[in-house]
Amino acid sequence: MSPADLPLAPATFAARVLAWFEVNGRRDLPWQQSRDPYRIWVSEIMLQQTQVATVIAYYQRFMARFPDVESLAAASLDEVLRHWSGLGYYARGRNLHRAAQWVMIHGGGRFPVDVETLQALPGVGRSTAAAIAALSTGARATILDGNVKRVLGRFLACDAPPGTARDRALWATATALTPAQGTDAYTQAMMDLGATCCTPRRPRCGACPLQSDCRAARTGQPEDYPRRPSARTVPEVALQLLAVTDADGRVWLERRPPRGIWGGMWCLPEGPPDAAPADWCTQWFGTPPERCAALPEIRHVLTHRRLRIQPWQLALPEGAGEVPQRPGVWYLPGTPPPGGMVRPVLDLLAQWPASSPFGPAAHPLDAFGPA
Numbered sequence: 297m298s299p300a301d302l303p304l305a306p307a308t309f310a311a312r313v314l315a316w317f318e319v320n321g322r323r324d325l326p327w328q329q330s331r332d333p334y335r336i337w338v339s340e341i342m343l344q345q346t347q348v349a350t351v352i353a354y355y356q357r358f359m360a361r362f363p364d365v366e367s368l369a370a371a372s373l374d375e376v377l378r379h380w381s382g383l384g385y386y387a388r389g390r391n392l393h394r395a396a397q398w399v400m401i402h403g404g405g406r407f408p409v410d411v412e413t414l415q416a417l418p419g420v421g422r423s424t425a426a427a428i429a430a431l432s433t434g435a436r437a438t439i440l441d442g443n444v445k446r447v448l449g450r451f452l453a454c455d456a457p458p459g460t461a462r463d464r465a466l467w468a469t470a471t472a473l474t475p476a477q478g479t480d481a482y483t484q485a486m487m488d489l490g491a492t493c494c495t496p497r498r499p500r501c502g503a504c505p506l507q508s509d510c511r512a513a514r515t516g517q518p519e520d521y522p523r524r525p526s527a528r529t530v531p532e533v534a535l536q537l538l539a540v541t542d543a544d545g546r547v548w549l550e551r552r553p554p555r556g557i558w559g560g561m562w563c564l565p566e567g568p569p570d571a572a573p574a575d576w577c578t579q580w581f582g583t584p585p586e587r588c589a590a591l592p593e594i595r596h597v598l599t600h601r602r603l604r605i606q607p608w609q610l611a612l613p614e615g616a617g618e619v620p621q622r623p624g625v626w627y628l629p630g631t632p633p634p635g636g637m638v639r640p641v642l643d644l645l646a647q648w649p650a651s652s653p654f655g656p657a658a659h660p661l662d663a664f665g666p667a
């Protein structure tokens with residue numbers, strides 16, 4: 297596979313994709329209403345691992361609070377992660393904050409638009425840097441995100457194993473296909489084609505502008521391309537999360553250690569897997585709980601782990617537990633959280649029945665107001 301193998305001239309390829317985009321492209325997404333590189337950067341980072349439908353509300357809340365790189369750099373990391381709560385892959389939020397501070401210190405507050413400087417920002421790789429440059433200035437910069445890899449891998453029926461050699465060939469092909477003019481529209485068009493037409497499962501080849509020359513479509517099994525990495529076994533980890541509540545309906549939260557699962561996020565304390573929750577409560581809060589109940593098990597998938605979470609509710613008696621022997625905070629559900637919170641805890645607090653010591657269910661994200 298190389299640019300010389302292309303079944304179509306690059307200009308014809310781009311013209312077909314652009315004509316398709318003219319009719320089918322997405323143009324009303326909130327981050328498409330501006331060419332501000334800061335706004336495009338935030339959207340590209342949010343979209344790296346998350347579906348568009350989920351990102352929209354997060355993006356709007358984030359922009360309402362951090363409308364420019366200056367406000368993002370000046371905020372605390374806790375506040376940034378609070379706006380990332382539930383979005384997952386929290387290193388993205390931490391990198392965003394670090395990158396904003398870098399821009400303020402080393403870039404004089406002007407968000408960069410050249411690929412080389414963009415790529416030096418924490419969390420910005422080659423394709424993301426190119427997307428920001430192309431979408432904000434129209435510069436000829438080549439992207440190769442997951443969507444574009446899939447489109448090109450199928451168009452050329454690439455059956456090379458995943459790895460550096462294949463990536464190098466795909467980059468060369470993507471570069472050869474990127475037009476010198478109208479790169480912004482072409483970049484968006486390729487992203488849209490991969491996201492809405494050449495989807496991972498059941499691609500809509502009948503609606504695709506590349507179908508007549510697509511080698512994977514010709515095989516009748518387009519989903520088989522490009523070859524995927526062999527499935528790896530993801531280890532399962534069991535853990536207990538302990539929801540200690542006081543008589544005022546507050547719940548005890550602790551910040552996770554900076555490294556490891558959910559590093560730096562605010563969470564319910566994790567009890568040792570073999571400890572009895574009531575004994576744990578007595579040890580740290582100086583009193584046995586008035587009520588100790590197992591809640592329904594939660595399954596949660598991370599990149600490298602599958603979590604089997606057993607939550608417990610530990611209700612302290614009146615007047616107890618004001619000074620626990622652990623660092624953390626009492627948090628009243630429905631009020632702004634102390635920092636970033638992870639999806640299983642957000643959902644657990646939001647689903648708490650009205651009769652519980654947490655009081656009526658209120659999703660912690662509701663504390664930000666409507667998106």
Ligand code: SF4
Binds near residue numbers: 451494500502
């Ligand atoms: S024809 Fe089908 S497999 Fe080929 S690029 Fe289009 S949607 Fe993907």
